[in-house]
Amino acid sequence: MSDLALGDAAPDFDLEADGGSRISLSALKGQPVVVYFYPKDNTPGCTKEAIAFTDLIEDFKKLGTTIVGISPDTARKHDNFIAKHYLAVRLGADTEKTTAEAYGVWVEKSMYGKKYMGVERATFLVDADGKIAQIWRKVKVAGHAEAVLEAVQAL
Template sequence: MSDPLTVGDTAPDIRLPATGDQELSLADFRGQTVVLYFYPKDSTPGCTSESKDFTRLHDEFRNAGAVILGCSRDGVRSHENFRAKHDIPFDLLSDGNEELCNAFGVLKQKTMFGKKVMGIERSTFLIDPEGTIRQEWRKVKVDGHADAVLEALKAL
């Protein structure tokens, strides 16, 4: 397994199923800044909070020239339900094969109910219009995170 992508690396051209009956790749967004956030699971409290924060700031991100994409291992149907329930205005990528998760190195061993499992460590990446990763946040705490990403975007 290669080293995880980090600041200065080029975002991979991995095509994934997405909401809105689409298949999307980060390469589809060349020419725009992309905020890519990885989250563990649809409809869990932390992930719902984080998605609502990005939703609340969506217009500001768009006005600053950025596209927001969320990504988890959940299926497209789960993503569609999650989007509909919380009026999430941006697309969610389904990484059931963990290709994008592995490329960015966001899968980590966690302990749930005393068992060791592999899960997504909440992480966000700011990718410039040329496809270069400009900033990364790992081990994200939800409170204030979307605001911090917006500030970093405005500083680009």
């Protein structure tokens, strides 16, 4: 479990991504990056979150900011998710969960009294120098993309 704090260097990642590409944090250095972790493609909360970021994508682009969603789903599932919902965010496939572990979001969860490991919905704003500028843990989807946009505007 990683206890990342504001000002820490954001852990780099290099993941297979949508469209047969790769995405890495180091390749995006020099610009702000929103890294958001979500449990699973095509589930209600995750779909709403991805659509909310997509709806604001032009505002983020004007601020030179890339949005990267990361889940344990495969790149192929990400492609289907993007096509189905017309998403404009980049999606990284953290199938080994190493990136989720590095960010401290691969955690024990509980549903109906059953314990299991899963992704805690969380967002990290990484500044142009690769440092963590803001952290949102246990994210509630409603209004979240707007709150992240406000934080980017304040950088």
